[in-house]
Amino acid sequence: MREPSAEERLKLLEERIEQARKTGDDDHHMKKDYSQAQLAWRMVIELVAGLGIGFGIGYGLDTLFGTMPIFLVLFIFFGFAAGVKTMLNSAKEMQMKQLAKLAGEDEDN
Template identity: 70%
Template structure:
């Protein structure tokens, strides 16, 4: 009978351990922080890429036409505008995902 008691106690202990384990779908705080840092770097890269592409196109056109600062300045501003628009789209996408997650979380809690 002691073996049966030990087996029951072991099963009860395993059930308690399983109940205390955190679910796999719960995000750790460090994962959330990593996600925010990744988003920030993505936005910085989008802005710098827009500026770089605008600079490249403007410099190329100025070199081709022999008009040094005109197209360079113009396309740097176009690149800045494109980078900011891309950043805004990314921010809206993240905001939409957060709202959807909040709605789903509200549905499961309510």
């Protein structure tokens, strides 16, 4: 049995690569999952940022006025409320984008 030449092996490799490319069309779901993960992290960061800003303002005011727990607790709740509101606005924005995308796909069909 003879050993295939380098040119024949290269041609066989190119054919195998082409076949793999034709069957590898399942990449789109990975991008979708990654996008959803990005959106989830964005919402978590918005909530944590609201809490952090509220903590910072409350601690600063308590230090300034010498009333340690009052403004800290109050502004942590305000920060939490602001973070939740921002998260809900982001979720609404994402929902609108998905609905617009679905409406565009329905018009194409």
